[in-house]
Amino acid sequence: MSPLLASPRQRAATRRSASPRTAGYSVDVVLLTVLDGQLAAALVRAEGRPGERLRERWTLPWEPGAADEALADAAERVSRDVMGVGPHYLEQVGAFGDGKRHPGTAPLSVAFVALVPAGAVMPADTGGDFFPVNDLPALAPRQRAMIDAAVAHVQQRVGHAPVAFRLLPTTFTLSELQELYELLLDRRLHKASFRRSLQAARIVEPTDEWRSEGRGRPAQLFRYAPRRRRSAPRGIRFE
Amino acid sequence: MSPLLASPRQRAATRRSASPRTAGYSVDVVLLTVLDGQLAAALVRAEGRPGERLRERWTLPWEPGAADEALADAAERVSRDVMGVGPHYLEQVGAFGDGKRHPGTAPLSVAFVALVPAGAVMPADTGGDFFPVNDLPALAPRQRAMIDAAVAHVQQRVGHAPVAFRLLPTTFTLSELQELYELLLDRRLHKASFRRSLQAARIVEPTDEWRSEGRGRPAQLFRYAPRRRRSAPRGIRFE
DNA sequence: GCAATTATTCGCCCGATGATACCAAAGTCA
DNA sequence: TGACTTTGGTATCATCGGGCGAATAATTGC
Incomplete structure (x- = not known):
């Protein structure tokens, strides 16, 4: 054979x-x-x-x-x-x-x-x-x-490895990314805070494409493109 | 045998x-x-x-x-x-x-x-x-x-399980605890911030004993006694 | 008593987070 | 055409936690 x-x-x-x-x-x-x-x-x-x-x-x-x-x-x-x-x-x-x-x-x-x-x-x-x-x-x-x-x-x-980006296509909207994080973490996330943290981490970059999903304003497509080295962890967690 | x-x-x-x-x-x-x-x-x-x-x-x-x-x-x-x-x-x-x-x-x-x-x-x-x-x-x-x-x-x-407390005797000073965290995490921690977080987490309680290490003010002894249920994680980490 | 040493706490500042609201761009429908 | 709806994206503000330096406390050694 x-x-x-x-x-x-x-x-x-x-x-x-x-x-x-x-x-x-x-x-x-x-x-x-x-x-x-x-x-x-x-x-x-x-x-x-x-x-x-x-x-x-x-x-x-x-x-x-x-x-x-x-x-x-x-x-x-x-x-x-x-x-x-x-x-x-x-x-x-x-x-x-x-x-x-x-x-x-x-x-x-x-x-x-x-x-x-x-x-x-x-x-x-x-x-x-x-x-x-x-x-x-x-x-x-x-x-x-x-x-x-x-x-x-x-x-x-999910917070330390690009897990979410391996579960998405190469390009995606930020709403899709947030919904995936909410699915993985099983809790709701604040939209503005989510995007703020995402921008601070510099791990996604916008593309030139937009996607219209029928109703509502079209969403810009992003891709995974980490440009930042890991920042040293701050503070202490006792849990 | x-x-x-x-x-x-x-x-x-x-x-x-x-x-x-x-x-x-x-x-x-x-x-x-x-x-x-x-x-x-x-x-x-x-x-x-x-x-x-x-x-x-x-x-x-x-x-x-x-x-x-x-x-x-x-x-x-x-x-x-x-x-x-x-x-x-x-x-x-x-x-x-x-x-x-x-x-x-x-x-x-x-x-x-x-x-x-x-x-x-x-x-x-x-x-x-x-x-x-x-x-x-x-x-x-x-x-x-x-x-x-x-x-x-x-x-x-170390931040999510009582790892540090299993490496210490049942009673310990807060300086000993902080030194152990610094050893485990391999970075310096600020004393006041460390104690503030520790108090907020409510996972240690003071005993009636003090320990005098020779020079300096004696330190109060604490024991591991978690009294707080885990608070829901806040925010998002992208690393 | 006074300096040195270690423990403990206070006040200030800054950044991150969450709530609310606002603006933008598309479709729906009268 | 124009209001209304829907979804995307941003701004403003209050609050909280953590970083930082300094003040205070209690002991030893001189």
Whole structure:
């Protein structure tokens, strides 16, 4: 079988079956995007051994861990298998293994979170789909925990990493950006303060284009273009 | 051999040798304390197989991963084997496995960070010692990476978790607390501002005791006693 | 007592944040 | 055409928190 002709689904299945003896851990990816104004995670069909009865129909995309490979490389490959292209953001969330089941036999799973811009489409042959994180189908407890941790991880990183910009197209309106921040942080933000802070941080620049959304004044489009080095943190937080 | 008579070192050695076939991953603990005004990590003597030549003499305390156990339980046991008592703080840092060596044969290590109050002593039979994180002996690259990540993790958590208070005795002066924050954050803090924020957060309370350090006015002793629920975060950070 | 040292607090200033209101540019509808 | 609505973008003001220097307090050593 030529690798050039193999579909992502076939590649993934081949790699999985090539390791009948589990390496001791799996690499699982929580692939997040924005769908219909909600955070959504990619799930694929659970593939059990012939004759095995699965209690769950869906699972996070994953791969058995390889001894001689960097974890991030495996996670990137898993993401590529699902979406056809590499993720715009990839970060490790942590290791999960507290006695809960996994679709594979791995006692330990290393979770990654990957971000895909809103509007990206999953190739049909992937056999997967996006589900809102607030309305997930039945999942193994460990996988549910990994999704929850991935969302919490993104929420904590949103102020220190360009998380939001990886979930948006290359150009966007400031209202879209603010709505995304409100979605991620789960709280309302003040419009004037949001734009003031954004301007002070100098991480977006305006383009020459405007977008008219039907009613109301057209909005100027911006792009992510950080021009400022990180300012030293000020003050102390006790929480 | 009765478990009641076994020293921590013997218990750890027994457990390690009980898994000749590696479980696929290890649980490593970065045990931090404050020693001579510096952050210090606990290291133990590296134990190789007979005849095997070790390039490093020291290693992080660790254990092979067990399939049927929670990761945090293993990390707590490792900490207890080193210090004799459980840690005052324990949190997972992440999984490390990017092709670097480990004293065991595990291709993957799950790192935890544990905090021990300044002044705590390591039992003599542990065979370990504390080393300043800025002046570590030769270590395997993966272990060095885990220590660096653990320190960075603590620095990021210091404003959101009672990290500093787990590195201090139960009572302390405000100057000691500020010096610890300056050590952790690696920057100077203004005394009046520090105390003002501390009072606003309502996480310490004064005791009836004062401590005289020789010269100068005696300092009042405080204890950690959070009385305030977390205030909702304000504003936006773009960094 | 007086200087030195350390602890604790006060007052001033500035920047960030939030509330409210205002202006601008488009569509809708009579 | 002209009011009204809708959405984008800005201005003004009050408030709050934090940075800064200085004043005050309590002890040791001379």
